[in-house]
Amino acid sequence: xxxxxxxxxxxxxxxxxxxxxxxxxxxxxxxxxxxxxxxxxxxxxxxxxxxxxxxxxxxxxxxxxxxxxxxxxxxxxxxxxxxxxxxxxxxxxxxxxxxxxxxxxxxxxxxxxxxxxxxxxxxxxxxxxxxxxxxxxxxxxxxxxxxxxxxxxxxxxxxxxxxxxxxxxxxxxxxxxxxxxxxxxxxxxxxxxxxxxxxxxxxxxxxxxxxxxxxxxxxxxxxxxxxxxxxxxxxxxxxxxxxxxxxxxxxxxxxxxxxxxxxxxxxxxxxxxxxxx
Numbered sequence: 139x140x141x142x143x144x145x146x147x148x149x150x151x152x153x154x155x156x157x158x159x160x161x162x163x164x165x166x167x168x169x170x171x172x173x174x175x176x177x178x179x180x181x182x183x184x185x186x187x188x189x190x191x192x193x194x195x196x197x198x199x200x201x202x203x204x205x206x207x208x209x210x211x212x213x214x215x216x217x218x219x220x221x222x223x224x225x226x227x228x229x230x231x232x233x234x235x236x237x238x239x240x241x242x243x244x245x246x247x248x249x250x251x252x253x254x255x256x257x258x259x260x261x262x263x264x265x266x267x268x269x270x271x272x273x274x275x276x277x278x279x280x281x282x283x284x285x286x287x288x289x290x291x292x293x294x295x296x297x298x299x300x301x302x303x304x305x306x307x308x309x310x311x312x313x314x315x316x317x318x319x320x321x322x323x324x325x326x327x328x329x330x331x332x333x334x335x336x337x338x339x340x341x342x343x344x345x346x347x348x349x350x351x352x353x354x355x356x357x358x359x360x361x362x363x364x365x366x367x368x369x370x371x372x373x374x375x376x377x378x379x380x381x382x383x384x385x386x387x388x389x390x391x392x393x394x395x396x397x398x399x400x401x402x403x404x405x406x407x408x409x410x411x412x413x414x415x
Contacts (some may be wrong), residue, residue: 139181148191149171157181166191176201192231195219203227208234210249229253232269253289272307289326292317308345311336330355349374355391367402370391374409385411 148168167190248267279298310331335354344363366383378395388409
């Protein structure tokens with residue numbers, strides 16, 4: 139492996155097409171304002187590096203990023219890349235990850251609208267994220283101990299598991315399929331509309347008009363807060379530990395809960411609603 143230390147690169151495609159290279163304490167910044175530092179490269183490691191220029195890792199294969207900073211000027215940092223490990227790194231530019239596969243992220247800070255679009259096989263642990271449209275159309279996500287703040291997250295995702303996470307979001311999980319959410323707090327309006335086979339286990343869910351038009355929805359030992367007009371036209375199996383404000387026209391299944399303020403049934407339903415003691 140070729141090791142490059144304590145260098146500054148600002149030219150266009152500074153290390154284009156590199157193979158088996160490690161950059162340590164390097165800066166990708168400067169007046170030449172060049173793009174695509176590691177484009178079309180493979181077997182790349184960066185450690186304690188500073189990225190202030192656009193598109194550093196496009197079509198990059200087998201990549202390890204450790205203790206690095208990508209500023210808000212480092213737009214679209216990782217696109218069309220695979221086999222990526224990112225640890226203790228700040229990814230603060232818009233569209234930082236797109237159409238990538240096989241990614242492990244640990245102890246990272248993400249501030250990036252449109253992060254993770256069309257990406258697959260992502261494991262994320264002990265990390266935080268901010269940004270709108272987070273993980274649009276992503277697949278095979280496994281997130282643990284993660285916090286998220288931003289609207290329109292996890293739309294159209296498939297085959298994902300979330301454990302011990304806190305999501306402050308809105309319009310989340312729309313059209314999501316085959317999702318398991320365990321021991322999580324999910325705060326947001328219009329949660330999981332049009333979803334298929336989404337299961338909440340030991341979760342707290344809050345916000346108006348949640349879980350409507352869903353199919354295969356399951357809630358096991360869950361708490362709902364500030365929930366009104368819930369479950370409209372949904373096929374649902376819900377075991378709730380808290381009251382709700384109102385339930386509106388659930389389509390099929392069952393809902394058990396301590397109480398509700400209002401039950402709105404203006405259409406025929408095959409959903410059994412029972413009160414627990």
